[in-house]
Amino acid sequence: MSLDTPQIDLDEVVDNDQAHVWHHLTQHKPYETSKPPVMISGSGMRVKNAEGKEFIDAVSGGVWTVNVGYGQERIANAVRDQLIQMCYFAGSAGNVPAAMCAKKLIDKMPGMSRVYYSNSGSEANEKAYKMVRQLAAIENNGVKHKIIYRDRDYHGTTIGALSSCGHSQRKDQYGPFAPGFVMMPDCLEYRSAYGDIDNYGETAARELEKVILAEGPETVGSVVLEPITAGGGVIPPPEGYWETIQEICKKYNVLIHMDEVVCGLGRTGKWFGYQHYGIKPDFVTMAKGLASGYAAISCTVTTEEIFERFKEDPANPMSHFRDISTFGGCASGPAAALENIRIIEEENLVENAAKMGDYLIGRLHELKDKHEIIGDVRGVGLFVGLELVLDRKTKEPVDESVLAAIASDCMAHGVIIGRTNRSFETFNNTLCLSPALICTQADLDEIVDVLDAAIRRVAAA
Numbered sequence: 001m002s003l004d005t006p007q008i009d010l011d012e013v014v015d016n017d018q019a020h021v022w023h024h025l026t027q028h029k030p031y032e033t034s035k036p037p038v039m040i041s042g043s044g045m046r047v048k049n050a051e052g053k054e055f056i057d058a059v060s061g062g063v064w065t066v067n068v069g070y071g072q073e074r075i076a077n078a079v080r081d082q083l084i085q086m087c088y089f090a091g092s093a094g095n096v097p098a099a100m101c102a103k104k105l106i107d108k109m110p111g112m113s114r115v116y117y118s119n120s121g122s123e124a125n126e127k128a129y130k131m132v133r134q135l136a137a138i139e140n141n142g143v144k145h146k147i148i149y150r151d152r153d154y155h156g157t158t159i160g161a162l163s164s165c166g167h168s169q170r171k172d173q174y175g176p177f178a179p180g181f182v183m184m185p186d187c188l189e190y191r192s193a194y195g196d197i198d199n200y201g202e203t204a205a206r207e208l209e210k211v212i213l214a215e216g217p218e219t220v221g222s223v224v225l226e227p228i229t230a231g232g233g234v235i236p237p238p239e240g241y242w243e244t245i246q247e248i249c250k251k252y253n254v255l256i257h258m259d260e261v262v263c264g265l266g267r268t269g270k271w272f273g274y275q276h277y278g279i280k281p282d283f284v285t286m287a288k289g290l291a292s293g294y295a296a297i298s299c300t301v302t303t304e305e306i307f308e309r310f311k312e313d314p315a316n317p318m319s320h321f322r323d324i325s326t327f328g329g330c331a332s333g334p335a336a337a338l339e340n341i342r343i344i345e346e347e348n349l350v351e352n353a354a355k356m357g358d359y360l361i362g363r364l365h366e367l368k369d370k371h372e373i374i375g376d377v378r379g380v381g382l383f384v385g386l387e388l389v390l391d392r393k394t395k396e397p398v399d400e401s402v403l404a405a406i407a408s409d410c411m412a413h414g415v416i417i418g419r420t421n422r423s424f425e426t427f428n429n430t431l432c433l434s435p436a437l438i439c440t441q442a443d444l445d446e447i448v449d450v451l452d453a454a455i456r457r458v459a460a461a
């Protein structure tokens, strides 16, 4: 593993990027007169850009993805070997790594049984939505088709997935959206809508029941939830929340869809986020950390009970799951995922995420004691948010520009951090840290020390 710059003309690369690449989430006007960022190499926790500047990456590829760190030759070799052996065949047939990866995943998810492959988190979620809709169509004339999602949760960028997102600014200007998606309130206790109450978790969960009753229980097929809200501001569930959600779902026969696109594969100190809370899901979707970004792969995992329901009428050509994802048949995806999971197992990275996560959260609480601007520190494992406020009493959020200033100060001092951006009208005020699962205490100290100084500088300006 090395951060050596490859033998290429980087000026030409950057010029081509500036001239022809449309970057994600980016206003390009400033790049008419300055160069856009281009990343060239990565090794372990570190990346290097085209200007030769090195950074420690505290957000695993910007969007909590590179769980095992950069430059893992084992994954590259597994993908290379698989591509030469058998690169692709449509997913109506199996392949060697897809079968082995499915077994590996299922072994880690008691109660789950079937893995459906596609390429992105959005797509994995869409598959689960289609399964819910089709079950409704097969079993009760499509009546039980509605999908409930939660304010501040994010489930993807395609129109169907975006229809199920509680990020008002991410949705703005992209409608009209798909019908049949209904929002319930978030569960951020720091901003409790019920004041300071003892049973906040249960109260917040009861909002699901209110929505189910308002819509009519016979119309609600599933609820899709992040175990810990990610892009919406890193929101771990309050105590008592999941017990109540499960009780309500059971009562009204509503399927539980856990979106593990961020939390899955060890990020929170367990293999999957839902496993912290005793949840028995009907669907689990995963993407990002599944192959740590070494290949584009996502999975929609479900139970044998759901799977069986698509077999009940074999004489009817319309009753099985009639979905395909062309690149869900790329064998490089499961080859990368399988090797990624082996690395996580062999290097005890789930345990490391739990241990280093505790250390990181402890250090961030020290920062909170020093900086009035930090209103709340929250997180689980290596998945942490710092909510910034103008005043701790009123909890008035800082403007998004304050987070931008802190993030760019960190960047100038060699640390890449994340932040909520253009997701909501008011609450783009959470800094995010989600370093790779391989991180050490020394890495975390470096990150926190730079962040500490950046907050001091920006707050003083």
Ligand SMILES: Cc1ncc(COP(=O)(O)O)c(C=O)c1O
Residues within 6 Å of the ligand: 063, 119, 120, 121, 122, 123, 125, 154, 155, 156, 157, 226, 230, 231, 259, 260, 261, 262, 287, 288
């Ligand atoms: C929780 C969650 N679900 C789904 C997605 C969508 O994944 P993708 O960008 O791979 O489509 C994301 C992306 O950030 C996410 O955070």
